[in-house]
Amino acid sequence: MRVVRETNLSVEVELGELSVIMLSDGETAMPLTHLRGVDGEPLPDEALGGADVVDGKLRLPVRAFMVRGPGGCLMIDAGAGDAWHAPLGRLEAAMMAAGVSARAVTAVALTHTHVDHLGGLVDRDGECAFPNARQIFVATEELAEFRAEPRMLRAWPRLMPLEQGDGPIRGVTAINAPGHSPGHMAFLVEGRMLIWGDLVHHAAVQFPRPEVTWAFDDNQAQARMSRLALMAQAVEAGWIVAGAHLPSPGIGRIERVGEGYAFRPVTAG
Ligand SMILES: [Zn+2]
Numbered sequence: 472m473r474v475v476r477e478t479n480l481s482v483e484v485e486l487g488e489l490s491v492i493m494l495s496d497g498e499t500a501m502p503l504t505h506l507r508g509v510d511g512e513p514l515p516d517e518a519l520g521g522a523d524v525v526d527g528k529l530r531l532p533v534r535a536f537m538v539r540g541p542g543g544c545l546m547i548d549a550g551a552g553d554a555w556h557a558p559l560g561r562l563e564a565a566m567m568a569a570g571v572s573a574r575a576v577t578a579v580a581l582t583h584t585h586v587d588h589l590g591g592l593v594d595r596d597g598e599c600a601f602p603n604a605r606q607i608f609v610a611t612e613e614l615a616e617f618r619a620e621p622r623m624l625r626a627w628p629r630l631m632p633l634e635q636g637d638g639p640i641r642g643v644t645a646i647n648a649p650g651h652s653p654g655h656m657a658f659l660v661e662g663r664m665l666i667w668g669d670l671v672h673h674a675a676v677q678f679p680r681p682e683v684t685w686a687f688d689d690n691q692a693q694a695r696m697s698r699l700a701l702m703a704q705a706v707e708a709g710w711i712v713a714g715a716h717l718p719s720p721g722i723g724r725i726e727r728v729g730e731g732y733a734f735r736p737v738t739a740g
Contacts, residue, residue: 472663472711474739480561481569482720484737486661486711489540489642493713493721494565496535496550496591497558500528505686506676509695514676514683523675523718531673533559533587534721536666536713537569538658542641543577546601547658547666548715554590554622562591562600576601580608580639582668583652584616585687588715593622599629608633608645610654648701650694651685657701664711664722670698672716679731702732711737 476483480495503522504513506529523530535548551559566573579601581588592607594600609617611632617623618630633639633656635647648657648670657667671677672685681698688694705712705725712734713722723736 472737474737476569477720477739478568480565482722482737482739483569484664484722486663487642489538489661491660491664491666491713491722492537492539492569492571494535494537494550494562494569495721496533496565496587497561498530498532499556499558500525501531501672502528505529506673507684507686507688507691509682511684511691518680519676521675521679522673529673530718531716532718532721534715534717535562535588535591536721537566537571537576538640538643538660538666539571539575540640540642544575545640545643546576546579546604548582548588548668549579549600550591551587552590552593552600553595555586559587560591573601574603576604578606578608578639579604580633580643580645580656580658581610581613581617582657582666582715583655584609584613584620585652585669588668589617589620589623592626597622597625599626605629606631606639608637608639610634610656612649612654613652646701648697650690650692650697651688653689655694655697659710663709664713665701665705666713667701668715670701671714674716674718674734678725678734679728681731706732
């Protein structure tokens with residue numbers, strides 16, 4: 472992996488014949504009580520010592536990823552658009568910074584249908600923000616949820632069910648990672664980088680203590696199992712990891728440290 476280009480809103484890395492571009496949608500913050508112990512209760516203060524806190528809340532960056540190669544140009548997630556917290560919805564600015572265009576996108580795949588991944592799929596007028604995307608891949612388990620969102624009406628004709636093992640473009644494979652949502656998906660790029668969506672919400676706590684869950688995990692126990700399994704697999708396989716809520720630049724290596732893990736962000740150097 473080689474860092475090709477870096478701006479304050481984006482980083483592009485080369486992986487074989489594909490390139491992966493992290494695009495920042497901005498940053499918000501969430502209450503400390505969103506981190507949950509194995510008992511399902513908010514973590515006690517002493518367990519939050521290493522947390523990344525801004526104004527008394529947990530820092531939450533939001534990212535989407537573009538994967539470009541001979542098989543097409545795939546957006547993985549679309550940021551929040553104007554549908555969630557005001558500091559978000561910066562995807563367009565990030566694409567400009569990275570020197571890429573929404574018009575170049577030939578397919579979109581969602582890790583799941585929560586608003587911070589889905590909202591940016593449409594613009595203010597309800598038009599698809601990626602006009603040349605022929606397919607929008609959504610996990611079979613979450614198609615109904617997607618269709619229940621009135622803003623997404625114009626995207627319906629392009630909707631494609633996504634299952635484990637499917638390849639939205641050549642070189643990208645969907646992997647089940649359920650728990651945060653019923654059909655939550657990760658994507659393995661070139662067999663070397665796992666773009667894992669919302670497997671981790673707060674790296675500073677959930678890498679050293681991967682058993683810690685998030686208040687919005689649909690099924691806390693299943694989310695924990697998926698995180699533990701994929702973190703172990705990533706270390707064993709030597710995968711690079713990338714995530715929607717990982718610290719800057721959202722791409723890095725994972726190492727085993729003690730009973731847990733550590734995240735080592737990629738750098739241009
Ligand atoms: Zn999210």
